[in-house]
Amino acid sequence: MNTRPVVRLTGVSKSFSMPGAPPIAVLNGVDFTLQPGEKASLTGPSGSGKSTLLALIAGLLEPDSGTVEVGGESLASRSEYQRAEVRARTTGIALQSDNLIPFLSARENVELALGFGSDVTRRRAPTVARELLERFGVGHRADHVPRHLSGGEAQRVALAVAIANRPAVLLADEVVAQLDAETAARVIDEVLTVDIAVLYITHDVALADRVTTRYELVDHRVRPR
Numbered sequence: 001m002n003t004r005p006v007v008r009l010t011g012v013s014k015s016f017s018m019p020g021a022p023p024i025a026v027l028n029g030v031d032f033t034l035q036p037g038e039k040a041s042l043t044g045p046s047g048s049g050k051s052t053l054l055a056l057i058a059g060l061l062e063p064d065s066g067t068v069e070v071g072g073e074s075l076a077s078r079s080e081y082q083r084a085e086v087r088a089r090t091t092g093i094a095l096q097s098d099n100l101i102p103f104l105s106a107r108e109n110v111e112l113a114l115g116f117g118s119d120v121t122r123r124r125a126p127t128v129a130r131e132l133l134e135r136f137g138v139g140h141r142a143d144h145v146p147r148h149l150s151g152g153e154a155q156r157v158a159l160a161v162a163i164a165n166r167p168a169v170l171l172a173d174e175v176v177a178q179l180d181a182e183t184a185a186r187v188i189d190e191v192l193t194v195d196i197a198v199l200y201i202t203h204d205v206a207l208a209d210r211v212t213t214r215y216e217l218v219d220h221r222v223r224p225r
Ligand SMILES: Nc1ncnc2c1ncn2[C@@H]1O[C@H](COP(=O)(O)OP(=O)(O)OP(=O)(O)O)[C@@H](O)[C@H]1O
Pocket: 016, 017, 018, 024, 026, 044, 045, 046, 047, 048, 049, 050, 051, 052, 053
């Protein structure tokens, strides 16, 4: 059995510097692993560094020290372009908003995501895209462009986009914040049926408790909750 973590952070520290102000230390010596297929939530106070952690795993930020590995590949000493390549192969990202290409319909957004490295042929892409949208209860909005979707519908389309390429890990940051409690729970439960690792960042402890492993970010580190 392959037990190599899909995400491994070792001794990761990150601070931000603003001109004329002392640096803000956000993460300090974070050790964190996510196993293949593991469903984990990450809670923590506002400003504690949850989105920063997600950006480091996605290779959108570089740590000041420590190492980040995703899908068994180290992101250290890689160019931005190389990190983007690793991200495209291994990682799905769904954020609270601004996930979608504005001039493409919901279905076309998903189709585009299917095209990157998946074995779905061009011919089957529209059907597969529609199935993914239906899975999240937005099949009836397949032909809408993002500005004609509600906030909650756009978030569900974004989840379909993020898992379309069957990434090894889904990074989801407050992805159901605009949904009513019942729909949010249903969408999270749907995400949990996908056979990939999930790191779900939220302030909503009730939703965070639906997953199997729970972490919190406090005092610049990740610890089990
Ligand atoms: N690019 C940046 N430049 C300067 N400071 C930043 C930058 N990005 C984040 N920060 C700071 O780092 C800290 C952590 O931010 P982050 O967004 O990771 O927190 P969070 O836990 O996701 O917060 P929230 O729950 O409110 O979304 C905050 O104090 C924020 O102001």
